Amino acid sequence: MSYNSFGHVLRVTTFGESHGPAIGCVIDGCPPGLEISPEEIRTELARRASGKSRHTSQRREKDDVQIVSGVFEGKTTGTSLAMLIENTDAKSKDYENIKRQFRPGHADYTYWKKYGFRDYRGGGRSSARETTMRVAAGAVARKWLRINHSVEIQGWLAQLGPIRTDAMMDWESIEHNPFFCPDPKCVPELETYMDKLRKSGDSVGARVNVIARNVPAGLGAPVYGKLDADLASAMMSINAAKGVEIGAGFESVSQMGTEHRDEMTADGFLGNNAGGILGGISSGQDVVVSTAFKPTSSLRIPCRGLDMDGKEVEIVTKGRHDPCVGIRATPIVEAMMALVLMDHAMLHRAQIG
Numbered sequence: 282m283s284y285n286s287f288g289h290v291l292r293v294t295t296f297g298e299s300h301g302p303a304i305g306c307v308i309d310g311c312p313p314g315l316e317i318s319p320e321e322i323r324t325e326l327a328r329r330a331s332g333k334s335r336h337t338s339q340r341r342e343k344d345d346v347q348i349v350s351g352v353f354e355g356k357t358t359g360t361s362l363a364m365l366i367e368n369t370d371a372k373s374k375d376y377e378n379i380k381r382q383f384r385p386g387h388a389d390y391t392y393w394k395k396y397g398f399r400d401y402r403g404g405g406r407s408s409a410r411e412t413t414m415r416v417a418a419g420a421v422a423r424k425w426l427r428i429n430h431s432v433e434i435q436g437w438l439a440q441l442g443p444i445r446t447d448a449m450m451d452w453e454s455i456e457h458n459p460f461f462c463p464d465p466k467c468v469p470e471l472e473t474y475m476d477k478l479r480k481s482g483d484s485v486g487a488r489v490n491v492i493a494r495n496v497p498a499g500l501g502a503p504v505y506g507k508l509d510a511d512l513a514s515a516m517m518s519i520n521a522a523k524g525v526e527i528g529a530g531f532e533s534v535s536q537m538g539t540e541h542r543d544e545m546t547a548d549g550f551l552g553n554n555a556g557g558i559l560g561g562i563s564s565g566q567d568v569v570v571s572t573a574f575k576p577t578s579s580l581r582i583p584c585r586g587l588d589m590d591g592k593e594v595e596i597v598t599k600g601r602h603d604p605c606v607g608i609r610a611t612p613i614v615e616a617m618m619a620l621v622l623m624d625h626a627m628l629h630r631a632q633i634g
C-alpha cells in the first residue's frame with residue numbers, strides 16, 4: 282500500500298525525507314497552458330521557510346526548486362508536473378542520540394512499530410520538511426484558481442498558546458511580521474512570549490485559520506465526496522495537526538439553531554457559521570477552515586521515554602526545532618486549501634461541465 286499521494290483528479294505525490302538528498306513532488310492532472318515559473322514557486326516557499334526569524338527552527342534551506350517535468354516554454358504541458366529541491370542544510374549528527382530512542386509525542390515509536398525500521402535523521406519522512414512540496418504544489422493550484430475562478434486564499438495565525446491574535450483583522454499586516462499575525466498590536470506580545478518560551482526550552486501549540494474567497498457554489502459532492510470532508514482530511518494530514526473546524530466548528534455545540542442557520546435574503550446569507558459549505562457542497566460563501574497544531578514534541582527538556590529494547594530512558598532532543606510549529610503553518614494550510622479546491626473545481630467540471 283502507498284499513501285504518498287492525495288487528490289482525485291488533481292493528484293499530488295510527494296517524496297523525500299528530512300535528511301535525504303532531496304525532496305520532490307509530482308502533480309498529475311494539472312491542465313495544460315498554465316504559465317508557471319520556478320520564481321513564483323520560490324516566493325511561496327520563502328513564506329514557509331525556517332530560519333527567517335529567531336522564533337523558528339534555524340535550519341536554513343535554500344529551497345531552490347527546480348521544475349524537472351511538465352513545463353515547456355513557461356507553460357504546463359498537461360503531463361506530470363514534477364519539482365525537486367535538494368536538501369542542503371541537514372545536520373544528521375544531532376539525531377545520533379535518539380537513533381535507538383523514541384521521542385514522546387513524535388512519530389518515532391509508531392513508525393518503528395509499523396515498519397520495524399526508520400530513518401531517524403530529522404524524523405525522516407515524518408518531518409515537516411515534506412510540507413515544502415505541498416507548498417510548491419499549492420503555488421500551482423493557487424495560480425490556477427486565481428486565473429480560472431478569481432479565488433483568493435489567505436491564512437493567518439489565530440492563536441499562539443494563550444494569546445488570541447485575530448480579535449482585530451488587519452489583512453495587510455499578515456505578511457509583514459514573522460508570525461502571519463493579523464493584529465500588529467499583538468506582535469510585540471508574541472515576540473516576548475516566544476523569547477521566554479525559547480529560553481525555557483519548552484514548546485507551545487497554535488491555531489491557524491484560512492479563508493478562501495470567491496469559491497464558486499457547487500464544489501464538492503454527496504456523500505463521500507464532500508468538500509468539507511476532503512478539507513478536513515487535507516488539514517489533518519499536516520504534521521502536528523490535532524483538530525480541524527469548518528466555519529463555527531466546535532462552537533456549533535453551544536449554538537442554538539436560530540443562531541447557527543445563516544439566514545438567507547435576496548442580498549445574500551446573513552452569517553457564515555457553515556464555513557461556506559452545506560451538504561458537502563460549497564455555497565458560494567467564503568470557505569473558512571481552522572486547524573489546531575499541537576506543541577512541538579522535540580524538546581531539550583529531559584523526559585521519560587523508551588528505547589528500542591523497551592528500556593526506560595531519559596530522552597533529550599538536540600538539533601534545531603520549531604518552538605511553535607504553528608508559526609510556519611500558515612502557508613501550508615493555504616496550500617492544502619488551494620489543492621483541495623482545485624481538485625474539486627476540476628471534478629465539478631468533469632461531471633457538470
Ligand SMILES: Cc1cc2nc3c(=O)[nH]c(=O)nc-3n(C[C@H](O)[C@H](O)[C@H](O)COP(=O)(O)O)c2cc1C
Pocket residue numbers: 338386387388404407408409412519520521522575577578579601602603606607609610613
Ligand atoms: C511547519 C512545521 C514544523 C515542524 N517542526 C517540527 C520540529 O522542528 N520538531 C518537531 O519535533 N516537530 C516538528 N513538527 C511536527 C512534527 O513533524 C510532527 O509532530 C511529527 O511528524 C509527528 O506527527 P503528528 O504530530 O502529526 O502525530 C513540525 C510541524 C510543522 C507543521
